[in-house]
Amino acid sequence: MSNKQESPSTVDKKAGTTERFSSAGFILAAIGSSVGLGNMWKFTYVTGQNGGGAFFLLFIACLLIVGLPVLMGELAVGRAGRGDAVISFSKLSGKKWWGALGFVSVVAAFLVMTFYSTIAGWTLHYAVQSISGALFESTDYQAVYDTFTASTAPIWWQIAIFIITGIVIAKGISSGIEKFNKIVIPGLLIILVIMLVRTLTLDGAAEGIRYFLYPDFSQLTFTSALEALGLAFFSLSLGMGAMLTYGAYVEKHQSLSAATLAVGAGDLAYALIAGLIIFPTTFTFGIAPNSGPGLVFVALPAAFAAMPFGNLFGGLFFILLAIAAITSCLALIEVPVAYLMRKYGHGRTKATVFVMIAMYVLALPVTLAAGGALSDVTFAGRNLFDWLDFVTSNIMLPLGGLFVTILVGFVWKGAGEETGMKGWWLKAWLFSMRYIAPILIVLIFLKYAGII
Ligand code: PFF
Numbered sequence: 001m002s003n004k005q006e007s008p009s010t011v012d013k014k015a016g017t018t019e020r021f022s023s024a025g026f027i028l029a030a031i032g033s034s035v036g037l038g039n040m041w042k043f044t045y046v047t048g049q050n051g052g053g054a055f056f057l058l059f060i061a062c063l064l065i066v067g068l069p070v071l072m073g074e075l076a077v078g079r080a081g082r083g084d085a086v087i088s089f090s091k092l093s094g095k096k097w098w099g100a101l102g103f104v105s106v107v108a109a110f111l112v113m114t115f116y117s118t119i120a121g122w123t124l125h126y127a128v129q130s131i132s133g134a135l136f137e138s139t140d141y142q143a144v145y146d147t148f149t150a151s152t153a154p155i156w157w158q159i160a161i162f163i164i165t166g167i168v169i170a171k172g173i174s175s176g177i178e179k180f181n182k183i184v185i186p187g188l189l190i191i192l193v194i195m196l197v198r199t200l201t202l203d204g205a206a207e208g209i210r211y212f213l214y215p216d217f218s219q220l221t222f223t224s225a226l227e228a229l230g231l232a233f234f235s236l237s238l239g240m241g242a243m244l245t246y247g248a249y250v251e252k253h254q255s256l257s258a259a260t261l262a263v264g265a266g267d268l269a270y271a272l273i274a275g276l277i278i279f280p281t282t283f284t285f286g287i288a289p290n291s292g293p294g295l296v297f298v299a300l301p302a303a304f305a306a307m308p309f310g311n312l313f314g315g316l317f318f319i320l321l322a323i324a325a326i327t328s329c330l331a332l333i334e335v336p337v338a339y340l341m342r343k344y345g346h347g348r349t350k351a352t353v354f355v356m357i358a359m360y361v362l363a364l365p366v367t368l369a370a371g372g373a374l375s376d377v378t379f380a381g382r383n384l385f386d387w388l389d390f391v392t393s394n395i396m397l398p399l400g401g402l403f404v405t406i407l408v409g410f411v412w413k414g415a416g417e418e419t420g421m422k423g424w425w426l427k428a429w430l431f432s433m434r435y436i437a438p439i440l441i442v443l444i445f446l447k448y449a450g451i452i
Helices: 002-006 023-034 037-049 053-081 085-093 098-132 141-150 153-170 173-200 205-213 222-235 242-247 256-284 299-305 310-344 348-369 384-411 415-419 423-448
Strands: none
Touching: 023 173, 023 242, 023 256, 023 310, 037 053, 037 098, 037 222, 037 256, 037 310, 053 085, 053 205, 053 222, 053 242, 053 256, 053 384, 053 415, 053 423, 085 098, 085 242, 085 310, 085 384, 098 141, 098 153, 098 299, 098 310, 098 348, 098 384, 141 153, 141 299, 153 173, 153 310, 153 348, 173 205, 173 256, 173 310, 205 256, 222 384, 222 423, 242 310, 256 299, 256 415, 299 310, 310 348, 348 384, 384 423, 415 423
16 A cells, blocks of 8 residues: 555655655764665775774775765755755756766666665674574584585575565655664664674773774875775775765755765765774684685684584674664665656555666576675686675775766866855865865776776
8 A cells, every 4th residue: 555655656756756864864874874784894804904904094084085075065956956866966957968977876786786785785694693503513614604605595595584584665755665674773782882892801802903094104005095985985885876875855944064074974984894803803813804705704613613503693793783784775776766766656565666676687696696606606716795895895886986076076066055054164075076085086096897
């Protein structure tokens, strides 16, 4: 019944989407989108590989100088355009071809979901295995990880992620995405605090905290700066039309600057807490903090095994990761769903089913490439999983962000008014959108293209 009510009427040809978040609901959903595997899984191992504290400072600088201005830009574009990236770009630029640039973001979100959901599925598996104690039956966690990723189990866990997120998305903005975030984000906070108390009372806590927070600038390279910027983008969900699409559901009276600050603070706080959980744990149990992407799935189970009530803390930790990953998946799926609803006049349920099926067709081989049957099928040295991660994170995402800065900085004249900012703040924001952000984005781009 509710599907019928939400059918094509949620997108009005002239006014755009008519669905809306409540003020608090939007902030929680946007924090839910930004807080994810990026902060806990990617942020900690990249910080570990770049020497710790100094890299964290760089990450904060990138978040403040580039990330927050671009986030504000995406929200303003979405709210003024009242639609997905394609329609908002062409409406605000006054040129239809800008829609093609917006389409890059829609495709990026679609592609990111195919591999992000693989890892999200792993977190569910690890949560269940940890709580049941099965995870700790062997002490060779690399072998456990290899056996799991080579089996067919990841396929089923990924399907579970698709089903959970599909149901929430089909329910709509206020009774789906907003409601889900309102329930799970406070839960996430509680689990974070429990984990934090546990890890800060470990024997190696002081050493871990020192590694994470004491800046040793000798460890930094130019590459670290670019990595910090890319991570800030990924972490704030920028360049994929996700914040832009959520922005389309924000009421006009809501302050975009307050929302930007809240999301930035939430994302940073989560990254800080993630570091304060991971590094004391790795130092206490003698695990190298720079052991790479396997840090969370291989190293931490070893640490949990050595802790009293480790299965419980391990279970809580992986549940935390799973919740954070699912709220991020919601934002990723909403991008193509919003596009289909507007473009073809589909109802929300139909658009969701269509997107989920299309995504899954690609997500299945991607999962098989992440340690499974297709992992050795490579093209130019990378398998399908690695290619998707590489192309989206390093090419499509910076490109999507760059288009937003150009649109806001040089093409769309109403950006300042949409944000409601005035005076010095407005000038600083526009300066960043016109010069600082695009130049830094182009630098990342040139680096990944191998030109610098
Ligand atoms: N910000 C998420 C994370 O840090 O894990 C990743 C992400 C989620 C990117 C949603 C884009 C998005 F639309």
